[in-house]
Amino acid sequence: MTANYHTHTFRCRHADGTEEDYVRTAIGEGYEILGFADHSPQIFRYRKEYSGFRMYPEELEGYVSTLSGLREKYADSLRIRIGLEAEYYPYTFSELMESFARAGVEYLIMGQHFIGEEEVYSGSxxxxxxxxxxxxxxYTEQVLEGLRTGYFLYLAHPDVIRFDGDDDTYRRYxxxxxxxxxxxxxxxxxxxxxxxGHRHYPSERFFRIAKEAGCRVVFGVDAHNAQALALRETEAEARAFCARLGIVPEEKLDIVSPF
Ligand SMILES: [Zn+2]
Ligand SMILES: [Zn+2]
Structure with missing residues (x-):
């Protein structure tokens, strides 16, 4: 791997390691570009407490300044990019975008982990x-609505929505x-x-359809610990997965700030 745009840190409360741990591993593994996209702060309409699996809003500034410092420190060995993995919930979206712009975030990837609104979420x-x-x-409507805002660089785990029904129905959506x-x-x-993690994604059924449609495809380590950046067998599996489907992933992306 020469570039990865999906890296978490301890700040999201369910990943391990400081920003610098990931940076050092990436350099050791020969990465040229390391993009951090930790789980973004999320504000809610009604709920007062914060989400428990993300950084808190007041922690964003420290995240950005830490990464800016590391960017200078390791300027000769690695290109560091400062991003976030964010959801799309219409009611709080513009307020969040303003705070990301103020903080100096450079890009967003969309990781949609809930349908509807997370804070009022109940059900499966x-x-x-x-x-x-x-x-x-x-899921598809909400994701597309979010992507049409123009804020997102790519869609993380597009196939996270699990559907155990038949292929024709899946394909119809x-x-x-x-x-x-x-x-x-x-x-x-x-x-x-x-x-x-042997999860239900990446889904071959999804990526066959993506290939047929002509989608651009990227790799994302989704690193929740620094060692994940060094998992060569996982990379080999991902490459074999793409080769089987005739997909050629893009190694690097141009980041144009949406802010
Ligand atoms: Zn996570
Ligand atoms: Zn995710």
């Missing part, structure tokens, strides 16, 4: 095995979804954490 999780096609409908991603010029991610 996005990765529960269900056959209800309405969930496919709602996912083909138009992928075709729209092509129009929006949004790449989709083959997620390494899904591979190493």
């Amino acid at each position: 999780g996005i990765d529960d095995p269900v056959r209800d096609e309405e969930r496919l409908h709602r 996912m083909l138009p979804f992928c075709q729209e991603l092509v129009k929006l010029d949004i790449p989709v991610e083959v997620n390494f954490l899904g591979i190493s």
Whole structure:
């Protein structure tokens, strides 16, 4: 790997390691570009408490300044980019974007982990095995609405929505979804954490459709510890996965700040 744009840190409360731990591992592994996209702060409409699996809003400044410092310190060995993995919830989106712009964030990837609104969420999780096609409908609509805002560099784990129903139904939603991603010029991610964690994604069924639609594809380590940047077997599996489907992933992306 020469570039990865999906790196977490201890700040999200469920990953290990400081920013510098990841930087040093990336340099040791020969990366040229390391993009941090830790789980963004999330504000809610009604709930007063913070989300428990992200950095808190007041921690964003420290995240950005730490990464800016490391960028200077390691300028000769690695290109560091400062991003966030964010969700799309319409009611709080513009307020969040203003705070990211103020903080100096350079890019966003979309990782949609809930359908509807997280704070009022009840029912099954996005990765529960269900056959209800309405969930496919709602997921694809919400993601596309978010991507149409123009704020996102790519879509992380596009296939996180788990659907255990038949292929025809899946395709009926996912083909138009992928075709729209092509129009929006949004790449989709083959997620390494899904591979190493034996999750239901990356989904071959999804990526066959993405290939048919002509989607751009990128790799994302989704590193929750520094060692994940050094998992060569996972990378080999990801490359074999793409080769099997005739997909050629893009190694590097141009980042144009949306802020
Ligand atoms: Zn995470
Ligand atoms: Zn994610």
